[in-house]
Amino acid sequence: MNPTTYLWNPSPVLSLPVRGRTERYPIHRLFFVGRNYHAHAVEMGRPVDKSVEVPFYFTKAPSTLVESGATVAYPPGTKDYQHEMELVLAIGAPGFRVGEAHAHELIYGYACGLDMTRRDLQLIAREKGRPWDLGKDVEESSVVSEIVPMPGTVLDKGALAMNVNGAQRQASDLSKLIWNIPELIADLSKFYHLQPGDLIFTGTPEGVGPVQSGDRIEGRIDGVGTITLEVGPAE
Numbered sequence: 001m002n003p004t005t006y007l008w009n010p011s012p013v014l015s016l017p018v019r020g021r022t023e024r025y026p027i028h029r030l031f032f033v034g035r036n037y038h039a040h041a042v043e044m045g046r047p048v049d050k051s052v053e054v055p056f057y058f059t060k061a062p063s064t065l066v067e068s069g070a071t072v073a074y075p076p077g078t079k080d081y082q083h084e085m086e087l088v089l090a091i092g093a094p095g096f097r098v099g100e101a102h103a104h105e106l107i108y109g110y111a112c113g114l115d116m117t118r119r120d121l122q123l124i125a126r127e128k129g130r131p132w133d134l135g136k137d138v139e140e141s142s143v144v145s146e147i148v149p150m151p152g153t154v155l156d157k158g159a160l161a162m163n164v165n166g167a168q169r170q171a172s173d174l175s176k177l178i179w180n181i182p183e184l185i186a187d188l189s190k191f192y193h194l195q196p197g198d199l200i201f202t203g204t205p206e207g208v209g210p211v212q213s214g215d216r217i218e219g220r221i222d223g224v225g226t227i228t229l230e231v232g233p234a235e
């Protein structure tokens with residue numbers, strides 16, 4: 001039996017460092033929760049009524065993943081590249097149609113994340129009822145810190161804050177999530193067979209805004225860690 005050969009070198013396995021471990025966390029998929037903090041939903045002009053609404057999601061290609069500490073190009077096609085600081089949930093066990101009471105069993109740990117967004121293109125797409133891909137599925141736009149192992153732990157509080165060049169932009173608390181961690185796992189697993197390596201960006205609080213080439217972003221979530229990103233020149 002000959003080993004499989006390829007026309008060119010296959011893409012490497014995408015992964016993130018894990019605090020306290022030499023093994024890395026291999027990435028499967030990147031899920032993102034839309035509007036999951038009331039004040040952000042309001043600033044986007046789309047308030048959320050949890051009594052009649054359900055969460056919604058978008059995905060980005062895993063190849064958009066960038067590690068904290070990177071310098072990324074200001075991306076093409078936008079004049080309004082924006083930061084969204086988020087708690088990232090790292091899945092560590094498979095689950096499909098998981099009840100809220102069992103949702104914690106899927107949790108491997110957490111990380112800090114930045115869901116970088118071409119806001120101008122996202123809003124055009126939203127207005128026209130088109131997919132968000134050009135606004136959201138941006139190369140180098142899924143920034144994630146090291147994964148912090150907390151198997152089975154439901155995070156339900158903790159301050160989240162970020163600044164650009166030292167000036168605070170976003171500050172909130174995980175207790176303000178509209179749909180909490182067990183509710184998100186239960187809901188998303190109605191539609192997907194969640195698997196180890198799936199990351200769920202849980203949504204951003206208010207204070208999103210633009211970045212420019214040369215900006216330095218710093219973020220932190222109490223009990224999780226920190227994240228940094230430098231925005232380089234436009235391509």
Ligand code: MN
Binds near residue numbers: 084086204
């Ligand atoms: Mn987001």
